[in-house]
Amino acid sequence: MKTIIKNCRVFNSDKSVIYIDDGRFADEFSENEADEVIDAKGATVLPGLVDMHVHFREPGYEYKETIATGSAAAAKGGFTSVCTMPNTFPVCDNAAVVSGILKKAEQAGLVRVYPIGAAGKGLESEELAEIGLMKEAGIVAVSNDGKPIATSGFMRKVLEYSADFDIPVLNHEEDPTISGGAMNEGEVSTSIGIRGCPTAAEDIMIARDIILSEYLNIPVHICHVSTKGGLRMIREAKARGVKVTCETCPHYFTLTDSSCENYDTNFKMHPPLRSEEDRLAVIEAIKDGTVDCIVTDHAPHHQDDKEVEFSHALNGIVGLESSFALCYTYLVKPGIITMERLMDLMCYNPSSILKLGRGGMDKGDDADLTLMDLENEFVFEKDKMLTKGRNTPFDGWKLYGETMLTMMKGKKTYEKLC
Amino acid sequence: MGLKSKDLLGMKQLTPEEIMEILDTAKTMKLVISSANKKTSHLQGKSVVTLFYENSTRTRLSFELASKYMGSASANISATGSSVAKGESLLDTARTIDSMGTDIIIMRHPQSGAPHSIADKLKASIVNAGDGMNEHPTQALLDMLTMYERFDKFEGKNIAICGDIYHSRVVRSNAIGLAKLGAKVSVYGPRTMMPIGIEKMGVRVASSVEDCVKDADAVMGLRVQLERMKSSLFPSVAEYAKFYAITPEALKLAKPDAFLMHPGPCNHGVELPTAVYDCEQSVINEQVTNGVAVRMAVLYLLMARRNNL
Numbered sequence: 001m002k003t004i005i006k007n008c009r010v011f012n013s014d015k016s017v018i019y020i021d022d023g024r025f026a027d028e029f030s031e032n033e034a035d036e037v038i039d040a041k042g043a044t045v046l047p048g049l050v051d052m053h054v055h056f057r058e059p060g061y062e063y064k065e066t067i068a069t070g071s072a073a074a075a076k077g078g079f080t081s082v083c084t085m086p087n088t089f090p091v092c093d094n095a096a097v098v099s100g101i102l103k104k105a106e107q108a109g110l111v112r113v114y115p116i117g118a119a120g121k122g123l124e125s126e127e128l129a130e131i132g133l134m135k136e137a138g139i140v141a142v143s144n145d146g147k148p149i150a151t152s153g154f155m156r157k158v159l160e161y162s163a164d165f166d167i168p169v170l171n172h173e174e175d176p177t178i179s180g181g182a183m184n185e186g187e188v189s190t191s192i193g194i195r196g197c198p199t200a201a202e203d204i205m206i207a208r209d210i211i212l213s214e215y216l217n218i219p220v221h222i223c224h225v226s227t228k229g230g231l232r233m234i235r236e237a238k239a240r241g242v243k244v245t246c247e248t249c250p251h252y253f254t255l256t257d258s259s260c261e262n263y264d265t266n267f268k269m270h271p272p273l274r275s276e277e278d279r280l281a282v283i284e285a286i287k288d289g290t291v292d293c294i295v296t297d298h299a300p301h302h303q304d305d306k307e308v309e310f311s312h313a314l315n316g317i318v319g320l321e322s323s324f325a326l327c328y329t330y331l332v333k334p335g336i337i338t339m340e341r342l343m344d345l346m347c348y349n350p351s352s353i354l355k356l357g358r359g360g361m362d363k364g365d366d367a368d369l370t371l372m373d374l375e376n377e378f379v380f381e382k383d384k385m386l387t388k389g390r391n392t393p394f395d396g397w398k399l400y401g402e403t404m405l406t407m408m409k410g411k412k413t414y415e416k417l418c
Numbered sequence: 419m420g421l422k423s424k425d426l427l428g429m430k431q432l433t434p435e436e437i438m439e440i441l442d443t444a445k446t447m448k449l450v451i452s453s454a455n456k457k458t459s460h461l462q463g464k465s466v467v468t469l470f471y472e473n474s475t476r477t478r479l480s481f482e483l484a485s486k487y488m489g490s491a492s493a494n495i496s497a498t499g500s501s502v503a504k505g506e507s508l509l510d511t512a513r514t515i516d517s518m519g520t521d522i523i524i525m526r527h528p529q530s531g532a533p534h535s536i537a538d539k540l541k542a543s544i545v546n547a548g549d550g551m552n553e554h555p556t557q558a559l560l561d562m563l564t565m566y567e568r569f570d571k572f573e574g575k576n577i578a579i580c581g582d583i584y585h586s587r588v589v590r591s592n593a594i595g596l597a598k599l600g601a602k603v604s605v606y607g608p609r610t611m612m613p614i615g616i617e618k619m620g621v622r623v624a625s626s627v628e629d630c631v632k633d634a635d636a637v638m639g640l641r642v643q644l645e646r647m648k649s650s651l652f653p654s655v656a657e658y659a660k661f662y663a664i665t666p667e668a669l670k671l672a673k674p675d676a677f678l679m680h681p682g683p684c685n686h687g688v689e690l691p692t693a694v695y696d697c698e699q700s701v702i703n704e705q706v707t708n709g710v711a712v713r714m715a716v717l718y719l720l721m722a723r724r725n726n727l
Contacts, residue, residue, distance in 0.1 A: 187615030193530035193552030193590055196614065263531030307509060309529035311550070 001035050002026075003410060008040035008371065011047065011343065011361070018045055020367040023410035027363060040371055043404050047343060047359045048080025048368030049324060052350040053145070053170075053223060053247060053295035055316070056082075056113070058104060059097065060089025065300040065388045067101065070320070071110035073298070073387035075406045075413035077320040078370035081351070081358050082111055085145040086118040093118035093129040095137035102138050110413040112368075114140040114356060119162070119169065123147045125154040128161055135165050140354045143170040145223060146270070146315075150176055152208055159218045168354060170221045173205040173230065174271065182311045184257040184272040192261060194310060197272050203229040210237045210244055219243035221353060224297050226252045226271040228281035235290040245353050247293040250319065250326035253282045255393060265306045265313035266393045269299065286345070287336055292353065294345040296323045300389025318389040322380055324372065326394065328401035371405040378402040420723030425537045425544040426716055428553035429595040437595060440559055441566050443715035444708070450487060451710055460718045461490035467515050468524045470547070471497040471532075476682055476709060477547050477556070481524050484713035490521075509536055516540045521724075522717060525549075530587075543720045551585050557681055558591035560712040562599070564679060564705050565636050573600035578630045578672070580664055581640025581689050582651075584611040588640060588681045593621045606630035607640075608662060610651040627661075627668045634672040638679040639664050639689045659688050666694055677701045 005018040019026045031037050056070035067084075074082050084101060086092035092101065098115050105113035117134035119142040121127045131142055142162055149155045149171055162169050178201045183189050185196020206222055210233055213220040225231055225246045237244045251269065256276050259267040267273060285291045299316025306313050327346065331337045337345075343359075351358040358368060382395040406414040421436055429437075450458055466485040468478055478494070485492040495515070497503065502511055508527070515523055522543045525533050530550030537544045548554040562572075569575055577596055583589050583605050593603050597620040605616065606624040617623055624630035631637050642658060652658050669678065678690075678700045686692045695702065 185614050187618035190613040190615045191590070191619055193550050193587060195551070198614075263534045265535075304507075307507075307535075309508060309527070309535060310531045311529045 001410065002029060002033055004031060004034045004037045005040050005045060005371065006037060007042060009042065009044045011045060011339065013361075018369070020407070020410045023367055025361055025363055025365050025367050038405065040404070042375065043371045043373045046078065046370050046372055047347050047361055048370055048406065048408065049078045049346045050081040050350040050356065050358050051079050051296050051298070051320065051323070052083040052293060052354055054082045054084055054298040054320065055087065055300070056084045057300060058088060059100060064302050064305070067104040067113065068108040068110075069386065069388045070298070070300070071105065071108040071113070072414070073318070073320040073385065074111040075408070076386050076403055077322070078324045078372060078403045078406055079111055079320060080368035080370070080406065080408045080413070081114065081356060083114045083116050083140060083354065085116055085143060087123060087146045091118050091123050092116070093121050093123070095130065095133045098134050098137035098139055111408060114138070114354065116141045116143050116145070116170065118142065119144045119149060119158040120154065125150040128157060131162055131167055132165050135167055139167070140356065141168040141170050141221070143172070143223070145170065145172045148172045148174045148176065148205060152212065155209065156212055156216065159212060159216055159220065163218045168219060168221055170223050171205070171209055172223045173202045173209065173225070175201045175204045178204065182268060183260045184274045186257060186275055188257045188260060192263070194260070197270070199227040199229055199274060199278065202227050202271055203233065206230040206233055210234070210242055213244055214242045217243070219245070222246035224249050224252070224271060224295065225291070226274050226278060226282070228278045231281050231285040231290055235285065235288070238290065245292040246290070247295045248282050248286065248291050249295055249297050250323050251317065251393065253279055253286065254326055254330055255279070259393065263310040264393070265308070265310055266317060266391050268310065268313050268315055269297070269317050270315040283336060286331065291345065292349045294323070294327055295350070296320050298387070300387050301391050303390060306391050317391050317393055318385065318387045320387065321385050322392060322394045322399070324403070325380065325399035325401035328372070328374065329399045333400055367407055367410040369407050370403060373402045373404050374400060376400070376402070421719050422723070425533070426555055426720065427534055427537060427544065427546050429555050429558055429591045429598070430553070432555070432595070432598070434598045437559070437562070437598060440712065440715050440719060441563050443719060444559070444563050444711040445567075447714035447718070448708070448711040450714070451707060456487045458488050461485060461488035461721060464490040464521045464721055465519060466490045466492045466522045466524065466717065467520045468492070468494045468547070469511070469515060470495070470525070471502070471527045472548065474526055474547070476706060477526065480706070480709040481547065481713050484710050485717055487710075488714055488718065508532060509539065512536045512540055516542045522720060545716060545720070548587055550587065551590070552587055553591045554587040555591050556709070556713055556716060557588050558595045559716070560705055560709040561592055561638065561679060561681070562595055563708045563712050564701055568677060569635065572596065575601045575635040576633055577601050577603045577636050577638065578606070578624075578634035579603060579638045579640065580606045580627055580630055580662065582611040582643055583607045583616060584613045585643055586640050590619070592638070593619050604630045604634070608652050627664060628671055631664065631668050632671040634676050636677055636679060637664060637669060637672050639684070640681065641683060642685055642688050644685065655688050663689055663691060664694055665691060666697070669694060669697070669699065679705055682706070
C-alpha cells in the first residue's frame with residue numbers, strides 16, 4: 001500500500017508532500033505508483049498525537065465508553081497513541097486485564113493503546129499490584145488515578161518497586177483528609193454552597209511526592225496539575241535536578257471555577273477547575289517548560305451519571321476530540337507557545353517519559369500522523385463527537401485546528417467527510 | 419406586578435425591587451393570617467406540591483398553610499414513603515409531579531443546586547425551600563420582613579449573624595438579600611465553620627461575638643447543627659456555649675432597640691441561653707408568623723407573573 005499526501009505543510013520541515021509505503025514514511029515515488037493520493041488542501045501534517053492520560057471504561061463500564069468508541073474519539077482528535085488509566089471494573093491490576101484491553105484495542109485498530117496498570121491491588125494503597133507481570137503483558141506505567149496513593153509509606157513502596165522494572169509512576173495528587181469537596185474551595189464554592197476541595201489538598205501531595213522522588217532518586221510523574229502552588233514546587237524541584245515531570249489539561253488553562261456557578265455538571269472534574277490566578281499560572285508553566293505534557297484526562301460519563309445534583313454527579317469530562325483545537329487556539333495562535341513546543345507537550349514528551357518511541361517522521365518510521373486545518377474556524381459540537389460521552393464543557397466553542405485526517409501506521413483511522 | 423423569573427431559586431436571582439415587592443405584599447398577606455376568616459382566592463384553581471428530601475417543621479407547614487389560606491389544591495411528598503425510596507432520580511420525580519398539572523413545586527433538598535438543575539426542565543414554578551448549603555430564600559425574606567416591620571429602610575443597618583456560617587443556607591440568603599438592600603452584615607462563628615472567601619459576598623467577618631453584635635440593629639443566632647459534632651468542627655457543646663453563644667451581656671452591646679432573631683429550631687443553652695431566647699428583644703415567634711405571610715406573597719407573585727404572560 002502506497003499513499004501520497006500532497007499540498008500539505010509538514011511540521012518542522014519545508015516539504016509539501018508526504019510519501020508512505022507499507023505503513024512507513026518513505027522516499028519520494030511517483031503518483032502513478034501510489035494506491036491513493038490525498039490532497040491536503042494546505043492543511044498541516046503533524047506527528048500523531050500522544051495522550052498519556054485517558055479513561056476508556058472497558059472492561060466494566062461499557063455504557064460510558066468502550067475501547068472501540070474511545071479509540072474512534074482519539075483518532076478524531078488526531079491521536080495515534082493513548083494510555084488508558086486502570087480504574088476499570090475489574091481494575092486493571094493484573095496481567096489478564098491488561099491482555100484483554102490490548103486485544104480489544106487491536107480489534108478496534110484505530111489507535112495504539114498503552115495500558116497503565118494499577119499501582120495497588122484494587123486501586124487501594126495497601127498491597128502492591130503485580131507490576132512485573134503487568135509489564136510483561138504490556139503496561140507502560142502504574143497509577144492509582146482517581147484514587148490518590150494515600151500514604152507516604154505506600155507511595156515509597158510503589159516508587160521503589162516500580163523502579164526495579166523501569167516502570168514510571170503517575171500519581172493523582174489529592175490529600176483525601178483535607179479534600180472531599182465537589183469543586184474548588186474559594187469564593188465561588190462559598191457563594192453557591194458547594195463543599196470545596198482546596199488547592200492545598202493537591203499541593204500537599206505534590207510536595208510529598210517531590211520529597212520522596214528526591215530522597216529515593218526515582219522519577220515521579222505528577223498527573224493533571226491545576227494549582228499555582230503545585231506548579232511552583234515542580235518548577236523549583238526541576239531546577240535542582242529532581243526527576244519530576246508533570247502534565248496539565250486544556251480545561252485548566254481555558255476555564256475557571258466561576259463556570260460552576262450554575263451547577264452545570266459538565267464543569268465538574270477532579271482536580272476541579274481553579275481560580276483565575278491558577279489558570280494564569282498553568283499558562284505560565286506551559287510557557288516556561290515546567291509542564292511537560294498536555295493530556296486530556298478524557299473521562300466519558302453517561303448522562304445518567306451527570307444529569308443529577310452537582311455533588312452527586314461523577315467527576316470528569318471528555319476531551320480527546322477538543323484537546324488539540326483548544327491548545328492550538330488558546331496557546332499557539334495567540335503566540336504563547338510555538339507549534340514545536342506544542343508537539344513536545346502533545347507528542348514527544350509523553351512518548352519519552354513513557355518510552356513509547358513515538359513521534360518520528362523520518363524515513364522508515366511508522367507513519368503515525370494527523371492532518372490539521374489550522375486556517376479555518378470551526379464550531380465544536382458535542383453531538384458530532386465519536387465518544388459515547390456527551391460531557392463536554394466546550395459545546396459550541398469556536399476553535400481553530402480541526403482534524404482532517406489521522407493515520408496510524410499508514411492506515412486511515414479518521415477522515416473528515418467533506 | 420409579579421416576579422421576573424418562573425422560579426424562586428435564591429436571593430441571587432432577585433432584584434432589590436422584587437425583594438421589596440415581596441415584602442410589601444407579605445405585609446398585606448399578614449392581615450389575612452390575623453383575620454378571623456383566613457381565606458383568600460389568590461391561588462384558587464392552582465395546585466401546589468411540596469417535595470421535601472429533608473426534614474422540616476416550620477418551612478413545610480408554613481408553605482402548606484400559605485397555599486391553603488389562598489385556596490389552592492395542595493399535596494405533600496417526602497423522600498421516605500415515595501418512589502424516591504425506590505431510587506427514582508430527582509429529575510424523574512420532578513417530571514412526574516410536573517406531569518400531573520402542578521403549578522408550583524416547593525422543594526427542599528440536601529444538595530446545593532438541586533432545584534437549579536431541574537427548574538429549566540419543568541413547566542411548574544420551582545420554589546427553593548432550602549438546597550444544601552446554598553440558599554433558603556424564603557427564610558431570608560421572612561427575616562427581612564421581620565426587620566422591615568421595625569426599620570424604615572435597610573440602608574446602613576447593621577445585622578449580626580452568629581453561629582455555623584459554613585453550613586448555613588440561611589446566612590447565604592440573608593447576606594445576599596441584605597447586601598442588595600444596602601444593609602451591612604457581620605458574621606461570627608468558629609473558624610472551622612467559617613467558609614473561605616465569605617467576605618467576597620460582602621459581609622464582614624467579626625473577631626468575637628461581642629465584636630459581631632456591637633452596634634447591631636438586629637442580631638441573629640443560628641442553630642448549631644449538632645449532627646456536625648462528629649466531624650469535630652468544635653470540641654464540645656459546653657465549649658461552644660462558653661465562647662460562641664449570644665449571651666445577655668453580648669446582646670447589651672447591640673443598639674438599645676435591637677431585636678433578636680433565630681431561624682429555629684433552637685438548641686437552648688447552646689447557641690442561645692434560654693434567657694436570651696425568651697428575652698424581651700426576642701422576635702423569634704413573630705418570625706414564624708412572618709414565614710407564612712412571606713410564603714403567601716411568594717406563591718401569589720409567582721402566579722401573578724404567570725397571569726401577566
